[in-house]
Amino acid sequence: MSILIYLIPIALFLGLLGLGAFIWSLKSGQYEDLEGAAHRILFDDDDPPSQPFDSENSA
Amino acid sequence: MGQPALSDQPQLHGALENDASNHAPSGYATLVETTPEGLNTISILVSGVHCAACIQKIEGTLNHQPEISEARLNFTTGRLAITWSGASSNIERYIKSIEDMGYPVNPYDPNIRAEETKAEERFLLLCLGVAGFAMGNIMLLSVGLWTTTGETMGLATREMLHWVAAAIALPTILFSGRPFFRSALKALSTGHANMDVPISLALVLASAMSLLETMHHGEHVYFDSAVMLMFFLLIGRYLDFRARQQARNSATDLLALQTGFANVIEKNGQIRKILISDLKEGQHVRIAAGEKFPTDGQITEGRSEIDTSLITGETLPRTIETGGNVFAGTLNMSASLTMRVSAIAKDSLLSDIIKLMEEAEQSKARYVRLADRAARLYTPVVHTLAALAFCGWFFIGGLDWQSALMIAITVLIITCPCALGLAVPVVQVLATGKLMKNGILVKSGDALERLSEIDTVLLDKTGTLTLGRPTLENPPDGQTLRLAASLAAHSSHPLSKALVQSYEGPLAKAENIKERAGQGLEADIEGRHIRMGSRAWCGDKNAAQSDTLELWLDIEGQTPRLFTFTDHLREDAAATITAFKNAKIDTIMLTGDRASVAQNVANQCGIGSVYAEQTPPQKYAHMQSLKDQGRKLLMIGDGLNDAPVLTGAHVSIAPGTAIDMAQNAADIIFMGDRLILAYETFKTAQFNQKLVKQNFALAVLYNIIAVPLALAGLVTPLVAAIAMSGSSLIVIANSFRLKVTK
Numbered sequence: 001m002s003i004l005i006y007l008i009p010i011a012l013f014l015g016l017l018g019l020g021a022f023i024w025s026l027k028s029g030q031y032e033d034l035e036g037a038a039h040r041i042l043f044d045d046d047d048p049p050s051q052p053f054d055s056e057n058s059a
Numbered sequence: 060m061g062q063p064a065l066s067d068q069p070q071l072h073g074a075l076e077n078d079a080s081n082h083a084p085s086g087y088a089t090l091v092e093t094t095p096e097g098l099n100t101i102s103i104l105v106s107g108v109h110c111a112a113c114i115q116k117i118e119g120t121l122n123h124q125p126e127i128s129e130a131r132l133n134f135t136t137g138r139l140a141i142t143w144s145g146a147s148s149n150i151e152r153y154i155k156s157i158e159d160m161g162y163p164v165n166p167y168d169p170n171i172r173a174e175e176t177k178a179e180e181r182f183l184l185l186c187l188g189v190a191g192f193a194m195g196n197i198m199l200l201s202v203g204l205w206t207t208t209g210e211t212m213g214l215a216t217r218e219m220l221h222w223v224a225a226a227i228a229l230p231t232i233l234f235s236g237r238p239f240f241r242s243a244l245k246a247l248s249t250g251h252a253n254m255d256v257p258i259s260l261a262l263v264l265a266s267a268m269s270l271l272e273t274m275h276h277g278e279h280v281y282f283d284s285a286v287m288l289m290f291f292l293l294i295g296r297y298l299d300f301r302a303r304q305q306a307r308n309s310a311t312d313l314l315a316l317q318t319g320f321a322n323v324i325e326k327n328g329q330i331r332k333i334l335i336s337d338l339k340e341g342q343h344v345r346i347a348a349g350e351k352f353p354t355d356g357q358i359t360e361g362r363s364e365i366d367t368s369l370i371t372g373e374t375l376p377r378t379i380e381t382g383g384n385v386f387a388g389t390l391n392m393s394a395s396l397t398m399r400v401s402a403i404a405k406d407s408l409l410s411d412i413i414k415l416m417e418e419a420e421q422s423k424a425r426y427v428r429l430a431d432r433a434a435r436l437y438t439p440v441v442h443t444l445a446a447l448a449f450c451g452w453f454f455i456g457g458l459d460w461q462s463a464l465m466i467a468i469t470v471l472i473i474t475c476p477c478a479l480g481l482a483v484p485v486v487q488v489l490a491t492g493k494l495m496k497n498g499i500l501v502k503s504g505d506a507l508e509r510l511s512e513i514d515t516v517l518l519d520k521t522g523t524l525t526l527g528r529p530t531l532e533n534p535p536d537g538q539t540l541r542l543a544a545s546l547a548a549h550s551s552h553p554l555s556k557a558l559v560q561s562y563e564g565p566l567a568k569a570e571n572i573k574e575r576a577g578q579g580l581e582a583d584i585e586g587r588h589i590r591m592g593s594r595a596w597c598g599d600k601n602a603a604q605s606d607t608l609e610l611w612l613d614i615e616g617q618t619p620r621l622f623t624f625t626d627h628l629r630e631d632a633a634a635t636i637t638a639f640k641n642a643k644i645d646t647i648m649l650t651g652d653r654a655s656v657a658q659n660v661a662n663q664c665g666i667g668s669v670y671a672e673q674t675p676p677q678k679y680a681h682m683q684s685l686k687d688q689g690r691k692l693l694m695i696g697d698g699l700n701d702a703p704v705l706t707g708a709h710v711s712i713a714p715g716t717a718i719d720m721a722q723n724a725a726d727i728i729f730m731g732d733r734l735i736l737a738y739e740t741f742k743t744a745q746f747n748q749k750l751v752k753q754n755f756a757l758a759v760l761y762n763i764i765a766v767p768l769a770l771a772g773l774v775t776p777l778v779a780a781i782a783m784s785g786s787s788l789i790v791i792a793n794s795f796r797l798k799v800t801k
Contacts, residue, residue, distance in 0.1 A: 004216065008223055011199060019192040026184055032177075036134025039111035
């Protein structure tokens with residue numbers, strides 16, 4: 001049972017790590033656009049989107 | 060892009076540029092803010108964003124610009140934040156490029172969005188996260204406590220586990236229990252008891268007694284139950300808050316979409332674009348043909364026709380001259396006008412309507428939600444049961460006070476409304492989310508519950524049963540229509556737009572275009588001089604007068620032709636009425652329009668009772684008398700004249716094209732042209748309510764089983780944990796049936 005002396009603090013530490021990550025993600029606004037995040041995963045970063053931006057003739 | 064289509068592009072472009080320079084300096088540049096790093100930043104609302112490709116297209120195009128450091132689009136709210144270096148006027152280019160991609164852009168008014176609700180949401184989420192962390196860790200310890208006895212584990216180990224659990228649970232309850240404690244204190248300070256009082260009591264007593272038990276080397280501690288209870292309740296609380304906030308957000312988004320710009324005439328005659336919300340009394344505003352009046356005011360210059368259908372329900376345009384009063388939301392149809400902004404319209408119509416709305420607001424009894432009614436019943440019952448358990452075991456059962464109190468606390472914990480607290484919010488969040496996907500915004504939390512109870516539907520005509528915009532009734536042969544549409548394309552008059560809409564194909568090039576204020580438009584097309592406009596200007600003065608909307612086309616060397624326009628019924632108007640009728644719901648039409656027109660529409664869509672030529676006070680009185688008969692009314696309307704009825708009715712729905720005031724007054728707003736959405740919302744509301752009631756029944760059933768166990772003192776921490784999580788999961792699973800069904 002004496003192993004608990006180590007295991008419980010380790011478990012708590014890992015849990016706190018998770019909690020810290022959650023608080024960080026909350027503070028950095030990652031819960032503000034949940035639907036958008038669901039769509040963003042579909043982006044293909046290797047393929048730069050759309051034609052070049054041209055203010056004169058983009059119509 | 061196809062080459063031929065570009066042939067008349069330069070000309071259109073020229074027109075756009077002229078238009079822009081007229082209003083310089085433009086409005087968006089004034090909204091740009093400077094960050095501490097010296098960068099420019101702006102938030103705008105982009106509509107029509109539906110998928111990942113839209114986000115990528117908009118963000119990608121903007122981020123392609125070297126000077127833009129960040130462009131980020133919030134998919135949920137449609138808010139696009141752009142940060143860039145360089146001239147603040149660049150924003151005009153960015154906005155143009157977004158509009159060119161086909162996404163309408165509106166200024167974003169930060170004042171509309173309440174920042175505090177965001178803070179509140181974060182606070183709840185934080186409490187939930189902390190509670191979740193604590194619950195996980197305590198459960199980890201509890202598994203050991205549940206599965207072994209003091210003898211096998213060793214008393215010292217058990218005690219240590221109890222102390223670790225206490226060390227996690229106590230700060231957590233103090234931290235994450237705050238939403239409940241605050242609400243309970245608030246209720247108690249006004250001499251009431253709400254659902255949060257027994258919750259807080261259970262949390263505090265359970266932790267305090269468990270701490271005492273730990274100190275006295277006791278066997279059972281309820282830290283795990285207390286934290287679990289709190290975690291489940293916080294989930295319910297958070298979902299409830301999100302459903303409400305989503306409703307509020309969608310409403311404020313609608314308002315934000317309508318904050319456009321107005322063209323103010325400066326003292327030196329220059330025209331400047333400013334936000335409508337920044338208009339001040341006494342300012343002079345120019346309203347071009349085809350624009351809506353930004354506020355109430357008085358015409359100081361010009362003569363035109365205005366479309367007041369949103370306000371009066373009247374489909375025919377009205378002539379307005381210098382000195383006439385106009386209201387926000389009215390459409391200027393034919394010629395440019397100048398108006399003076401007046402803060403309070405003295406006109407009787409508007410003040411009447413405002414008075415009626417206030418009256419409706421006051422007379423509307425505060426609706427008590429089913430959940431609140433359940434809570435009212437529940438609170439005293441729980442308190443009595445807990446007190447009985449304590450007294451019974453202490454006085455009759457002969458237990459010492461600690462044990463008796465422990466049993467009373469288990470009663471409090473086990474009856475605590477985990478399932479009850481989740482029964483409504485989960486269904487609500489799922490239902491509003493589902494409706495929103497179909498373009499239906501539920502603005503108030505209890506709207507669906509009220510909607511499920513209705514027995515009568517009141518409908519407005521113009522803009523509700525009908526589309527509220529004219530469409531061409533008698534399209535002529537292709538060649539004539541082509542010429543007419545080619546000319547009409549150069550005007551923003553609603554009738555011209557309707558004409559262009561009814562034509563498909565390439566337009567001819569028009570030259571020497573001249574717009575005659577209040578009369579019409581003339582141009583040379585393919586060598587022929589063509590005029591289009593009012594009867595007096597280019598029509599056949601001897602033709603029979605009709606009361607439909609009309610436009611005359613005079614092609615050189617031909618007899619003038621008449622185009623008539625009507626406000627068409629929504630395609631599914633009749634189907635919607637039939638659907639309501641089949642659901643045994645009465646349908647009644649209330650309109651300000653003339654009896655003949657109203658009856659005609661009623662016949663087409665099968666409405667039995669028609670009340671035409673109703674002034675706003677009459678509409679309101681009619682609603683009141685129906686209410687007095689004990690009917691539960693659903694009002695569907697879009698105009699200013701409907702606003703009092705929308706406010707006063709049991710529940711109300713407005714189309715997305717309705718004016719601000721009507722959208723504010725309504726509980727539910729649907730987007731697009733499909734009226735049947737109103738019926739679909741009703742069906743969803745009914746199903747929603749059925750699920751809520753089932754959930755309540757499940758919660759009651761759970762209590763019937765669990766409470767006797769608790770009273771008998773048989774509930775150990777393990778039983779409490781299983782009972783609470785089991786009942787909550789069943790309720791959630793039942794709610795998700797809403798997602799599965801169509």
